[in-house]
Amino acid sequence: MPGSPYTDLDRPPLSAARLSRALVAPHGPWARLELRTETGSTNADVAEAARAGEPEGLVVVAERQTAGRGRRGRVWQSPPRAGIATSVLLRPGEAAAERGWPPAPPTGYGWLPLLAGVALVEAVGRLAELEATLKWPNDLLIGDAKCAGILAEAVPGPSPAQPPAIVLGIGLNVTLRADELPVNPTGLPATSLQLAGAAATDRDPLLRALLRSVADWYDRWRTAGGDAEASGLRAAYLAACATVGREVRVLLPGGEEVTGTATGVDVDGQLLVATAAGVRALAAGDVLHLR
Numbered sequence: 193m194p195g196s197p198y199t200d201l202d203r204p205p206l207s208a209a210r211l212s213r214a215l216v217a218p219h220g221p222w223a224r225l226e227l228r229t230e231t232g233s234t235n236a237d238v239a240e241a242a243r244a245g246e247p248e249g250l251v252v253v254a255e256r257q258t259a260g261r262g263r264r265g266r267v268w269q270s271p272p273r274a275g276i277a278t279s280v281l282l283r284p285g286e287a288a289a290e291r292g293w294p295p296a297p298p299t300g301y302g303w304l305p306l307l308a309g310v311a312l313v314e315a316v317g318r319l320a321e322l323e324a325t326l327k328w329p330n331d332l333l334i335g336d337a338k339c340a341g342i343l344a345e346a347v348p349g350p351s352p353a354q355p356p357a358i359v360l361g362i363g364l365n366v367t368l369r370a371d372e373l374p375v376n377p378t379g380l381p382a383t384s385l386q387l388a389g390a391a392a393t394d395r396d397p398l399l400r401a402l403l404r405s406v407a408d409w410y411d412r413w414r415t416a417g418g419d420a421e422a423s424g425l426r427a428a429y430l431a432a433c434a435t436v437g438r439e440v441r442v443l444l445p446g447g448e449e450v451t452g453t454a455t456g457v458d459v460d461g462q463l464l465v466a467t468a469a470g471v472r473a474l475a476a477g478d479v480l481h482l483r
Contacts, residue, residue, distance in 0.1 A: 202367055203273035205255060206396060214400050215251065221407035222280070223249025230272075232259040234279035235343055235361040241281060242347040242357040248283040251403060257363075271372050275384070276364040276399050280406065284418060285355020291411070296418025301358060302461030302476060303420045305330050305344040306429045307413060308360055311405035312340055313432045316364075319398050320390035325434035327380075328454070328463050329476035332364070333434060337383035340364040362402065367393050421459060430457060435482070440465060442474060443481040450474065 208227035215222050231237055231254045238252050256272040270277060282304065284296040309326040316324045316332070316339075325333050332340035341363050346356040365373070365384035373382040386393050409425060416423035430436060435454045442450040442465065452467035462473040463482075 202393075205273060206253065206399070210396065211253070211399065215403055217249075221249075221404065221411070222251050223247060225251040225253065228252065228254045230254065230256045230258060233257060233361075234277050235345055235359050238279040238281050238359045238361075239345060239347050242359060246281055248281055248286065248288075248357075250281040251278060252280075253278045253399065270363070271368065273395070274368045274372065275366045276362065276395055276402065278399065278403070279359055279361040280403070282358045282360055282410065283355070284358060284414065288414070291414070293411075293414040294417050295355070296414060298355065299460050300413075300418035300420065301344075301346070302329075303413065303418075303425060304358055304360055305342045305476065306420075306457070306461050307409045307425055308342045308344070308362055308406060310425065310428045310432060311402055311409055312342070312362065312364065314405045315398060315401040316340075316385065316390075319392050319401050320385045320388075321392070322385065322388055322390055324432075326429070326432045328433055328435040328457065328482065329461070329479070331380070333380075334383055334385075334388045337381045337388075339383050339385065339388065360406070362406075364398070364402070366395055366398065419459075420461065426457065426459070433457065435463065441483045442479055444474075444478060445480060 206227055212225045214220055216225050217223060234252045234254050238250060241250055254277045257270045257277045284301060287293060287295050309332060312332045313324050316322055322334055327333050330342040331338050343361045345359045347359060348356050367386045368384040412423040413425055420426040436456055438454055440454045450465055450467060450472055452465045454463055455466050456464045458464055458473055462475050465472045465474060
């Protein structure tokens with residue numbers, strides 16, 4: 193049948209009913225899940241919901257994105273059912289007394305894309321049985337090739353006194369073939385789990401594992417009041433980060449370049465770079481490229 197999602201047997205469709213039973217309360221950690229056959233951008237969809245007052249815990253999953261967004265406004269398309277494209281709505285500035293969560297300070301929000309990276313490493317390692325690492329701040333690498341990207345975006349509250357919502361988006365290449373891989377403007381080659389020799393490429397369990405891991409780390413981070421050190425998040429991120437310990441060249445807005453050795457990640461999620469002039473702390477939002 194032309195156009196049927198079953199015409200490519202390597203890429204079966206996801207089931208909204210099965211995913212919701214597994215991931216949405218009372219049996220799962222999320223509040224609501226929407227599965228879309230096609231959308232421009234899951235991040236844009238969740239941001240629109242946030243502006244309309246949607247509570248924390250919405251998950252949007254797309255079988256295909258036609259205008260997926262990356263850092264600095266980069267846009268790409270994905271083949272149908274060849275990867276995981278999902279975004280979640282978080283409201284870390286709001287207390288959740290029933291879960292024992294105090295409000296997290298805005299200074300800690302820079303840890304949310306790093307949290308997603310840790311969750312990705314766990315899911316890929318557990319199900320695909322591949323050793324993955326993280327390139328600060330938002331790439332998952334297998335070897336020296338990019339297999340996933342992360343984008344966190346803030347959605348301002350209705351008044352300046354109200355904290356912003358955070359949309360956390362994740363795109364993972366699962367069964368993309370060599371001729372379908374996106375061109376990466378940062379210079380890193382792209383790959384997919386299938387091309388890297390994954391033990392499993394079934395998107396359903398991969399997505400479940402990923403979203404459960406994100407929820408688990410978010411719970412730990414919120415319970416610790418947004419403290420990456422106390423929650424164990426900082427230690428987990430540093431254990432998976434391939435950037436720390438390497439010589440790096442960082443391009444900043446205005447054409448400034450910072451070169452030196454990446455020595456760590458501070459309590460706010462900023463990359464620490466030891467340069468000839470001293471240690472620089474670089475926030476993800478200030479970085480154009482890191483090589």
